[in-house]
Amino acid sequence: MWKQPWGYAEGWLICCGLFLTGLILQFTTGKVDADYFRYPLNLIGTGLFLILLGILQFRGRKKNSLRWFSGLKATLTSLTSVIVLLIIMGLTRQVSPSADLSGAGGFSRTGFMQMTSSWPFVLLFLYLLGILGLVTLRRLSSFRGKDIGFALNHAGLFIALTAAIAGSGDLQKLRMSASYDAPEWRGIDDNNQLHELPVAIELQSFTIDEYPPKLMVIDNQQGIALPEGRPVNIVADSAGVGGKLLEWDIEVTQSLPMAAGFFQADTVSYVEFHSVGATTALYIKAVNRTNGRLREGWVSCGNHMFPYSSLRLSDSQSIIMPDREPRRYASEVTVYTEKGDIREAVIEVNKPLKVDGWKIYQISYDEHQGKWSSYSVFELVKDPWLPVVYLGIYMMIAGALFLFLSPPKTN
Amino acid sequence: MTWDHYIYFAAPALVCWIAGAWISFRSNRKSRAILLTVAGLLIFGAYIAGLWISLERPPLRTMGETRLWYSFFLPVAGLITYSRWNYKWILSFSTVMSFVFICINLFKPEIHNKTLMPALQSPWFAPHVIVYMFAYALLGAGALIALYFILPANRRRIDGKLMGLCDNLVYAGTAFLTIGMLFGALWAKEAWGHYWSWDPKETWAAATWLAYLIYIHFRIQKQNQHTAALGIILFGFLLLQICWFGVNYLPSAQGVSIHTYS
Numbered sequence: 001m002w003k004q005p006w007g008y009a010e011g012w013l014i015c016c017g018l019f020l021t022g023l024i025l026q027f028t029t030g031k032v033d034a035d036y037f038r039y040p041l042n043l044i045g046t047g048l049f050l051i052l053l054g055i056l057q058f059r060g061r062k063k064n065s066l067r068w069f070s071g072l073k074a075t076l077t078s079l080t081s082v083i084v085l086l087i088i089m090g091l092t093r094q095v096s097p098s099a100d101l102s103g104a105g106g107f108s109r110t111g112f113m114q115m116t117s118s119w120p121f122v123l124l125f126l127y128l129l130g131i132l133g134l135v136t137l138r139r140l141s142s143f144r145g146k147d148i149g150f151a152l153n154h155a156g157l158f159i160a161l162t163a164a165i166a167g168s169g170d171l172q173k174l175r176m177s178a179s180y181d182a183p184e185w186r187g188i189d190d191n192n193q194l195h196e197l198p199v200a201i202e203l204q205s206f207t208i209d210e211y212p213p214k215l216m217v218i219d220n221q222q223g224i225a226l227p228e229g230r231p232v233n234i235v236a237d238s239a240g241v242g243g244k245l246l247e248w249d250i251e252v253t254q255s256l257p258m259a260a261g262f263f264q265a266d267t268v269s270y271v272e273f274h275s276v277g278a279t280t281a282l283y284i285k286a287v288n289r290t291n292g293r294l295r296e297g298w299v300s301c302g303n304h305m306f307p308y309s310s311l312r313l314s315d316s317q318s319i320i321m322p323d324r325e326p327r328r329y330a331s332e333v334t335v336y337t338e339k340g341d342i343r344e345a346v347i348e349v350n351k352p353l354k355v356d357g358w359k360i361y362q363i364s365y366d367e368h369q370g371k372w373s374s375y376s377v378f379e380l381v382k383d384p385w386l387p388v389v390y391l392g393i394y395m396m397i398a399g400a401l402f403l404f405l406s407p408p409k410t411n
Numbered sequence: 412m413t414w415d416h417y418i419y420f421a422a423p424a425l426v427c428w429i430a431g432a433w434i435s436f437r438s439n440r441k442s443r444a445i446l447l448t449v450a451g452l453l454i455f456g457a458y459i460a461g462l463w464i465s466l467e468r469p470p471l472r473t474m475g476e477t478r479l480w481y482s483f484f485l486p487v488a489g490l491i492t493y494s495r496w497n498y499k500w501i502l503s504f505s506t507v508m509s510f511v512f513i514c515i516n517l518f519k520p521e522i523h524n525k526t527l528m529p530a531l532q533s534p535w536f537a538p539h540v541i542v543y544m545f546a547y548a549l550l551g552a553g554a555l556i557a558l559y560f561i562l563p564a565n566r567r568r569i570d571g572k573l574m575g576l577c578d579n580l581v582y583a584g585t586a587f588l589t590i591g592m593l594f595g596a597l598w599a600k601e602a603w604g605h606y607w608s609w610d611p612k613e614t615w616a617a618a619t620w621l622a623y624l625i626y627i628h629f630r631i632q633k634q635n636q637h638t639a640a641l642g643i644i645l646f647g648f649l650l651l652q653i654c655w656f657g658v659n660y661l662p663s664a665q666g667v668s669i670h671t672y673s
Contacts, residue, residue, distance in 0.1 A: 073632070080625060083618050086621070087650075089609075115609075116609055361604050393593050397593050400590045
C-alpha cells in the first residue's frame with residue numbers, strides 16, 4: 001500500500017478518506033457555505049485551481065506519484081464514488097440548498113438532503129474535476145490529430161463543470177410580479193429578500209390561449225373521471241359537435257366561449273358576456289343509448305366570478321367540464337433600463353427576453369383569476385459565466401459526435 | 412389517426428421485422444433481411460407521422476408516446492448493428508424487445524391527452540426526447556446482450572468479438588445520451604432559466620451517464636475482465652430505467668420533479 005506504482009487500493013482509500021473528511025466537516029461545521037464564493041473570489045479561486053493543475057501536470061512528467069492522478073485508476077475510482085453519492089441523492093428527498101436545516105438534527109445532519117452543498121459531495125466532486133483537468137492537460141501536452149475527440153469530450157466537460165461551479169456564486173435569479181399600474185423594478189430572491197434591479201417591467205397586456213373545452217363523465221360519489229384509470233373525453237369547440245361518452249350520446253346545442261352565469265330558480269343559466277371575467281359554458285343534450293333517456297342542461301367550468309355547473313345524468317354519474325388548459329400564455333410588456341432604453345416586447349414560456357445581460361422569463365400569473373389575471377410573474381436571471389459553460393457544452397456535443405463516428409479502439 | 416388504429420400498423424410492421432430477423436438468422440441473404448426491416452420501419456413510421464399530424468403536436472409527451480418511439484428505434488438500432496457488423500441474431504433481439512413495448516402500448520396505453528402544456532412547446536422538445544429514445548434503444552440492446560452472456564452457462568462463449576459489439580453499442584448509446592442530456596440543458600435554459608437544476612430526473616440522468624463513462628474507461632483499463640464489464644452495462648441500464656420511469660414511483664421524487672409524464 002502507498003508504494004509506487006499506486007493501484008486501485010490507493011484510489012479507493014483516497015475516495016473514502018475524502019468522504020470521511022467531508023462527513024466530519026459536515027458534522028462539525030454544517031453544510032458548505034458558498035456565500036463568499038462570488039466575484040472576485042470565484043475568479044481568483046478558479047485561477048488558482050487552474051495554476052495548481054498546471055503545476056501538478058508539469059511536475060508529474062517526472063514524478064510517478066503525481067502521474068497516477070491523471071490515470072485510469074484514479075478516474076475509475078473517483079467516478080464510482082461520485083456515482084454512489086448521486087444514487088444516495090436520487091433516493092433522498094432533496095430540499096433547497098439555501099434552506100436552513102441546522103436545527104433539524106437526525107438524518108439531515110449527514111447533509112445528504114442538500115447533497116450539492118454537502119462537504120462529502122463537494123470534496124469528491126472537486127477531486128473528480130481535478131482528475132479530469134489533469135487527464136485533459138496530460139493529453140493536450142502531447143496532442144496529436146487523432147486526440148481531437150478525446151480533447152473535445154474531456155476539455156469540454158472540464159470547462160462546462162468548472163464554469164458552472166465558479167459561476168453559481170454570480171448567478172442572480174429574481175422573481176418580479178408586474179402589473180398594469182406602473183413599472184416594477186423590484187425583485188424577490190429565493191430567501192424573500194427584496195432587491196432593486198437595473199431593469200423595470202410594465203405589463204401592457206396578458207393573454208392566455210386555451211385549449212378547447214372538454215367534457216367528461218365523473219362518478220358523483222368519488223369525483224373521479226370515468227372509466228377509472230382510462231378516462232375518456234370529448235373535445236367540444238363549437239355548437240353541433242358531439243360524441244359518445246360511456247353509454248351516452250352527447251350533442252352540444254349551444255356553445256358560449258364567453259359567458260356569464262346566473263342563478264335561476266334552482267339551476268344556473270348562462271348568457272353571452274363579452275367582458276372581463278367571462279367563463280365558458282356549453283348547453284348539452286345527452287341521450288342514453290340503452291334506455292333512450294334524455295338529459296339536458298348547462299355545463300361550465302366556472303371561474304373566480306361565475307359558478308361552475310355540471311349536468312347530472314343519473315344518481316351515480318354527471319357530465320363536467322374541467323378547467324380549460326392553457327395552450328400558450330404571454331405578456332406584452334414595456335421594459336425600461338437604467339441607461340434610459342425603452343423597449344416593447346412579448347415574453348412567453350420558452351421565449352425569454354434578453355435585456356442588458358438579463359434574461360426575462362414568463363413563469364406565472366394569478367392562477368385563481370386565470371386568463372383575467374391582473375398581473376404577470378417573471379423571473380429575471382443573470383449568469384455572467386454562461387458563455388463559458390456553453391463553450392464547454394458545444395465542445396461536448398462535438399465530442400459526442402466523434403465518439404459515435406470514430407469510437408476509441410479497444411482490442 | 413388515433414391509438415385505435417395502432418394495431419393495424421404495429422402488426423404488419425412486426426410481421427416484417429420477424430421475417431427479417433428470421434432470414435438474417437437462417438440464411439445469408441443480408442439485403443433481403445435489411446429490406447424487410449426497412450419496410451417494417453416505414454409502416455411503423457407512417458403511424459407515428461399520422462399520429463403526429465392528428466394530435467397537432469409531436470407524440471412525445473406521455474409515457475405511452477415515448478414507448479412508441481422506443482419500439483421504432485429498437486429495430487433501427489438493430490438494423491444499424493446488423494448492417495455494419497453482421498451479427499445475425501441482433502435483429503431477433505431488437506424485434507423481441509420492440510414486440511414487448513408494442514404489447515405494453517396495446518394493453519396499457521396511458522395515452523389519452525391531446526393537450527401540450529406551454530413549457531413543452533419548444534423546438535427543443537422533439538430532438539431532446541427522440542435522441543434520448545434512440546440512446547435508450549442502443550443501450551437496451553447492449554443490456555440484453557450483457558444479460559444473456561453474463562449467465563454462467565453462456566460465459567464461455569464471450570470473446571473479443573462480442574465485447575467489441577458491446578463497446579460499439581455503448582459508444583453510440585453514450586454519444587446519443589450525451590447529446591440528449593446537453594440538448595435538455597440548452598432547452599432548460601430557455602424554458603426554466605437554468606441549464607441544470609438537480610431535478611430528480613436530472614440526478615438520475617447524471618448517474619446513468621457516469622455509469623456508461625465508467626464502462627468506457629473500464630474497458631480501456633481492464634480488457635480481459637469481460638464479466639465485470641457486462642455487469643457495468645447492466646448496472647448502467649438499471650440506472651437508466653430509474654431515470655426513464657422509475658422516478659415516477661420513487662418516494663424521494665414525488666411532487667418535486669418537473670419532469671413528470673402524465
